[in-house]
Amino acid sequence: MSELLPVAEAQARLFAANPPVATEVLPITEAIGRWIAAPILAERTQPAHDLSAMDGYALRWADMPGPWRVIGESAAGRPFPGVVRDGEAVRIFTGAAMPDGADTVLVQEEAERDGERLILDGAGPPRKAANVRHKGLDFSKGDPLVAAGDRLTAARIAVAATGGARNVTVRRRIRVAIAATGDELIEPGSGTSPDALPESNRLLLRALLADVPAEIIDLGILPDQQDVLTKAFATVDADLLVTTGGASVGDHDLVRPALLAAGASIDFWRVALRPGKPLMAGRRGDLAVLGLPGNPVSAFVTTLLFVKPLVAHLAGAHRPLPTTTRAILGEALPANGPRTDYMRAELRDGRAFVATIQDSSMLLTLARAGCLIVRAPHDPARECGESAEIFMIG
Secondary structure: OOOOEOHHHHHHHHHHHOOOOOEEEEEHHHOOOOEEOOOEEOOOOEOOOOEEOOOEEEEOHHHOOOOEEEEEEEEOOEOOOOEOOOOEEEEEOOOOEOOEOOOEEEEHHHEEEEOOEEEEOOOOOOOOOOOEEOOOOOEOOOOEEEOOOOEOOHHHHHHHHHOOOOEEEEEOOEEEEEEEEOOOEEOOOOOOOOOOEEOOHHHHHHHHOOOOOEEEEEEEEEOOOHHHHHHHHHOOOOOEEEEEOOOOOOOOOOHHHHHHHOOOEEEEOOEOEEOOOOOEEEEEOOEEEEEEOOOHHHHHHHHHHHHHHHHHHHOOOOOOOOOOEEEEEOOOEOOOOOOEEEEEEEEEOOEEEEOOOOOOOOHHHHHHOOEEEEEOOOOOOEOOOOEEEEEEOO
8 A cells, every 4th residue: 555544534444444342231330431332311300309409498489578487497318298388488408309389499698587487688589489400400211311422421420320320331341452562672660771772652552541441461572573473463362452663664664564474454554644654554353453653752643543542432432533622823833744743732821832853752742742733734834823723632
């Protein structure tokens, strides 16, 4: 394949070739962060009764402007058992059920009480049904709460639990095997020498995948030996194999021939992006394969654009791609070339300033960056103060 694939086309082909994994049913308490495979419907109405939204007194609006006689109390979980009739009021607290007969809450700051006698405190009568949360204000039994393909975020798992959900259908965890390749690499923390490079891409991948439902299988550092690579790739038991390094076509880039020898097929291996052009995608049976460049910034960008979205897609996400936002450029940018460019930039006082050197081996500029500025192919020159599309990464 000689032509470079546009990023969006490469992502679409990747998703089309790799269907989501099987489902499982979990207690809702164990499903945090999973993508839902079947809609969650409300099994109850919330609130189940008319409730008070304030501390005060429940009464009949028709009895305005009072006075009233206080006949009891209603607290959350301990409702008043009787009925409010003409000229009567019930002391009520936030979240408590409205007594039968009452339709309005007079907040305590607007009331004056002397024993059982209650009067307005000069603030004027409230509107009818003031400070009342009516039955079903949030949702009613049978309402959809979480759609299939949505992730159980904090808010969604809270609404599902409040709606009475006990067990939910989700996609199982994605098993991701990670391997780094290169004779120059050593394990991080094992010492340094002029001819050795501490390997960082596996840690980078683990960090980027830490917030998705993935089980990481670390294959370690593999040498630049085709037979060793082939054996390792042929025996991987996972949903996704991610390699870093050796994905190009140089004499020591052995990942592609090793994958082919292990029975894999390659769909594409050159994408029109910078950094990260030598990105390889394929399959070996049910195993999805992504070969990333060895340069750490290239590995970061391709993980953000391909690895993490593919994990989300396999896990059932209906919106697996990362979202962008906008920022104001703090400096002018020259016209872009034929590839989509992802430029490291710092955010200062609400403006994006591009790192002076964008070499894909430079991790310090990545560590200092708060965002990646996205430049479309052949994007014209941009002036300081213009708006730009960005990925937040800080």
